[in-house]
Amino acid sequence: MSDKLPVIVLVGRPNVGKSTLFNRLTGTRDALVADLPGLTRDRQYGTGAVDEHAFVVVDTGGLMPESADPLALLAESQAQMALEEADHVLFLVDVQSGCTAGDESIARQLRKLGKPLTLVVNKSEGYARAAATADFFTLGYGEPVTISAQQGQGVEALMQDVLGALPAVAPEPPIDDGTVRVAIVGRPNVGKSTLVNRLLGEERLLAADHPGTTRDAIAVPFEYDGAPYTLIDTAGIRRRARVWEAVEKFSIVKTLAAIERAHVVIAVVDAQNDIGEQDAKLMGLIAQRGRALVLAVNKWDGLAQGEREQVRYQVSLKLPFLDYAPLHFIAAKHGSGLGELMEDVQLAYESTTREFSTPELNRILETAVEAHPPPAILGRRIKLRYAHQGGSNPPRIVVHGNQTDKLPEHYKRYLANQFRSALALKGVPLLMSFKTGDNPFKHKKNELTNRQIKKKRRLMARVKKR
Numbered sequence: 001m002s003d004k005l006p007v008i009v010l011v012g013r014p015n016v017g018k019s020t021l022f023n024r025l026t027g028t029r030d031a032l033v034a035d036l037p038g039l040t041r042d043r044q045y046g047t048g049a050v051d052e053h054a055f056v057v058v059d060t061g062g063l064m065p066e067s068a069d070p071l072a073l074l075a076e077s078q079a080q081m082a083l084e085e086a087d088h089v090l091f092l093v094d095v096q097s098g099c100t101a102g103d104e105s106i107a108r109q110l111r112k113l114g115k116p117l118t119l120v121v122n123k124s125e126g127y128a129r130a131a132a133t134a135d136f137f138t139l140g141y142g143e144p145v146t147i148s149a150q151q152g153q154g155v156e157a158l159m160q161d162v163l164g165a166l167p168a169v170a171p172e173p174p175i176d177d178g179t180v181r182v183a184i185v186g187r188p189n190v191g192k193s194t195l196v197n198r199l200l201g202e203e204r205l206l207a208a209d210h211p212g213t214t215r216d217a218i219a220v221p222f223e224y225d226g227a228p229y230t231l232i233d234t235a236g237i238r239r240r241a242r243v244w245e246a247v248e249k250f251s252i253v254k255t256l257a258a259i260e261r262a263h264v265v266i267a268v269v270d271a272q273n274d275i276g277e278q279d280a281k282l283m284g285l286i287a288q289r290g291r292a293l294v295l296a297v298n299k300w301d302g303l304a305q306g307e308r309e310q311v312r313y314q315v316s317l318k319l320p321f322l323d324y325a326p327l328h329f330i331a332a333k334h335g336s337g338l339g340e341l342m343e344d345v346q347l348a349y350e351s352t353t354r355e356f357s358t359p360e361l362n363r364i365l366e367t368a369v370e371a372h373p374p375p376a377i378l379g380r381r382i383k384l385r386y387a388h389q390g391g392s393n394p395p396r397i398v399v400h401g402n403q404t405d406k407l408p409e410h411y412k413r414y415l416a417n418q419f420r421s422a423l424a425l426k427g428v429p430l431l432m433s434f435k436t437g438d439n440p441f442k443h444k445k446n447e448l449t450n451r452q453i454k455k456k457r458r459l460m461a462r463v464k465k466r
Helices: 018-028 068-086 101-113 130-141 155-164 192-200 245-260 277-288 305-318 339-354 357-372 409-424 449-466
Strands: 007-012 045-048 054-057 088-096 117-122 180-186 217-225 227-235 264-270 292-298 327-329 384-391 396-401 431-436
Touching: 007 018, 007 068, 007 101, 018 045, 018 054, 018 088, 018 117, 018 155, 045 155, 045 245, 045 277, 054 155, 054 245, 088 101, 088 155, 101 130, 117 130, 117 155, 180 192, 180 245, 180 277, 180 339, 192 217, 192 227, 192 264, 192 292, 192 339, 227 409, 245 277, 264 277, 264 339, 277 292, 292 305, 292 339, 305 327, 357 384, 357 409, 384 431, 409 431
Parallel strands: 007 054, 007 088, 088 117, 180 227, 180 264, 264 292, 292 327, 396 431
Antiparallel strands: 045 054, 217 227, 384 396
């Protein structure tokens, strides 16, 4: 089994549904979707899994080979860089537009790359397969695959075929050998390598005041407070429009793989620079993957009191979805705040790998429901009957009841907060699943007793007389 997540790259003309398919594969809404051509400019990275096979998917801007628009040329250059790192290419076309000159031009470009490729006809809902694919055989890629990215039709079968030809990488948590794997991520030049060196007590990694010094994900074993750790220093992820060098493009994929393998992620931001969109996207990806997270605001030393208040405000404003993550203000260069940081890393690891007893979870559920009962739907009260653990790293709690599919989002958040508080979880997103029990008698007819049969006959006889 390979340890490198396969990279699937989505390409095609503008507005053929690449971003919609990206969102479908990653289970997110990270890619901006609208009925406007050319909406995506930069590359968008995400992770997904089908049948226990994990992968990295890259959304690209629409290719317009004949366009002289500078923004279109930039989007095309970004797509070309994504194609170089691809293990498989999904070439999307639009059945509603038919085969266009732009599709033919892109097909010629892709043929020169020699990458494994699948031609995907999107927006095919309501079309017979033969009618949807007939126009696209001229592109020379054999029989196309038909899907509807918006409705999800054919997407899982498509990915099963694609991933079946690639090395399998299961989206499993790391093997629990007692070593805590900690990935350190962030933008370039925020002090990740300096933080690792300070924790190790030696200049183990190259650290310089120049962005892009670290190019690979470097794993370093060390011991802290008697416990074994592996620190993974990753390359800085900068805004995609600024990623030009080929070596740096592969660094992004390796950083995503490091996040996938880690028990805990330390996300480092620079107190002396604004917290930007790239920081928020990176941390959103960590939260999406369910990894335990500790947020470290570095270069805290030397800031005036007013500047420190501004940094606190920026964190609360731009990262409100990380309310579960411990926040630390540190100076990696001088070592201040690192003891408290590592304490919370250990607590986050214990939270994400912890096993809960079913009686304990049921007591918490009962207390939460008594304090604030679920709402009634069409006059019927939603009943939540029992809870049990559905997994760890990240922890998942499964709640069984009736009409759970109608449970409002605000009530689900309430339950998650109640469980998090009662279980004293720190630094880890708590996943909640709700299942409605199936009625075993819904397809069975009631069997009448002899008395009921006689009564029914008497009633029918009266009706006939009338």
